Amino acid sequence: MKFRLLVCFSIILLPQLASGMDVITWMQKDQRKTAEGRITATHETGLILQTTDGMMWPITNDEIISRERNDQGFLLLNEAQLSQRLLVELPAGFKIHKTAHYVICYNTSRAYAQWSGALYERLYRGFVNYWSQRGIEIHDPAQPMVAVVFDNQASFAKYSERELGAATSSVIGYYSMQTNRVAMYDLTGTSAQSGVRRSTVSQINQVLSRPEAEWTVATIVHEATHQLAFNCGMQQRYADIPLWISEGLAIYFETPDLGSSKGWRSIGKVNRTRLARAKQVLSRSNQAVLPGLLSSDDSFRKAASALDSYALAWSLNYYLLKRYPREYANYLKQLSEREALKDPPKGERIVEFNHYFGEDLNQFERNFRKYLASLR
Ligand SMILES: [Zn+2]
Structure with missing residues (x-):
């Protein structure tokens, strides 16, 4: 319920219907840049400017030199x-x-x-x-x-x-x-x-x-x-989408399907390379891996742990799609409504996960490990 209320509230706040475009001049690295477009998100430290070519520029308040408004409507280029x-x-x-x-x-x-x-x-x-x-x-x-x-x-x-x-x-x-x-x-x-x-x-x-x-x-x-x-x-660009889900989902689709002229028949095929790697990670220790994977993106960004995390992310998405398809879809819907720069408080990711997939994360991890071990 809490999530739904938040969503309705934020949709009303979306500034898409405003007429006229914002013209912003700012310092980007060491260069001065001017662009016009619409502001799609704001935060106390800055904003995101979308230009008609579809680009989005995150700009901090400190970088802004001037900000004006013209009277031209915003229309994406055809x-x-x-x-x-x-x-x-x-x-x-x-x-x-x-x-x-x-x-x-x-x-x-x-x-x-x-x-x-x-x-x-x-x-x-x-x-x-x-x-x-x-x-x-x-x-x-x-x-x-x-x-x-x-x-x-x-x-x-x-x-x-x-x-x-x-x-x-x-x-x-x-x-x-x-x-x-x-x-x-x-x-x-x-x-x-x-x-x-x-x-x-x-x-x-x-x-x-x-x-x-x-x-x-x-x-x-x-x-x-x-x-x-x-x-x-x-998903919305620059929204706080946990990497375990955005990366796991991208891997879920990545198996090439070059043989078929229509459709993409290999969606959701077991990804052998990622599975083998995930099994290796899990067999290394009995210590819970999910709390870290769910709550922070750091391990995806460090070279030493990235491949392990990508493998676990694929495995977790695979497991959820097979065992919790409806809950997974509901969670995706909630994430789709998350706006740029409106990050939930720290620690909220695990609360959300528990909300959709059960309160006992330890038990969930035991089931997840058992399922992966049986997967060939
Ligand atoms: Zn990726």
């Missing part, structure tokens, strides 16, 4: 305007490939852009069907989703360095909450020993269906799943 904006922003040589829900901006082969578009659309259909069947309302994105596809690692690195820093060299694709885009590079470029660019969609599919490519394709799907969750009403 497909053609967004495409135009991308072509202006990116270096020369980029082209646009449009699909039903995506604008794919690429400087690699057209076939690779088509392959990516088809993969994303299949994932989109699979994602929408999967959740609709489980009572989760999924809506179309307010604006086409953007994927930027680079021809090689070097051009990808140039684009992503600003956001990823030193991690750029070890990343093959990512979703950015700020730009709302996924960015990646042509994966066949690296596996094509001959150096010849694969020129048809089926050749690309052939290269990327090989077992050694599974992990790389899974990463691309994983990042696209984050983008879907944030654009189809499941």
Whole structure:
């Protein structure tokens, strides 16, 4: 009840209907930046400004130099305007490939852009069907989703360095909450020993269906799943969504399904790599792992513990979806209503978890361990 009241209250406060746009000038790192848009969230320490290209800028009060209002209505750019904006922003040589829900901006082969578009659309259909069947309302994105596809690692690195820093060299694709885009590079470029660019969609599919490519394709799907969750009403960007659920959910979808022309038949398949890792973590100690996993995101962000936490997150989401499907759906609905910058108090995550999945976390963990041990 408490949660529902909070939700109604916050919906009324959403400033979406306000007319006119906010024009803010602020210092971003060492650069002065001006942008106009709508403020989607506020906090005593700052705000989030959404611009018409769908980007969201978290700005602290200290960074703001000036703030005004104009009389223009806020309208997200449509497909053609967004495409135009991308072509202006990116270096020369980029082209646009449009699909039903995506604008794919690429400087690699057209076939690779088509392959990516088809993969994303299949994932989109699979994602929408999967959740609709489980009572989760999924809506179309307010604006086409953007994927930027680079021809090689070097051009990808140039684009992503600003956001990823030193991690750029070890990343093959990512979703950015700020730009709302996924960015990646042509994966066949690296596996094509001959150096010849694969020129048809089926050749690309052939290269990327090989077992050694599974992990790389899974990463691309994983990042696209984050983008879907944030654009189809499941999660709000910059809201406090526990990583155990957002990451576990992205892994839940990531098993590549390159064989099917429709849908995404491998959703919810046992992820053997993650399962093996989770079993290893649990067998190391009888000490409870769930309190730490549920209450803090820290272990996901530290290199030493990240893989363990991702494995546990996948396992926990898998277990909940199999054993507590209705409760899981209700919890997702509550999280979907959580707004940016409105973080619940510390300690609330475990209270919420207990609210949906039972009061006795120790007993829950014993059942969870038993279930995983029996999973093959
Ligand atoms: Zn992720």
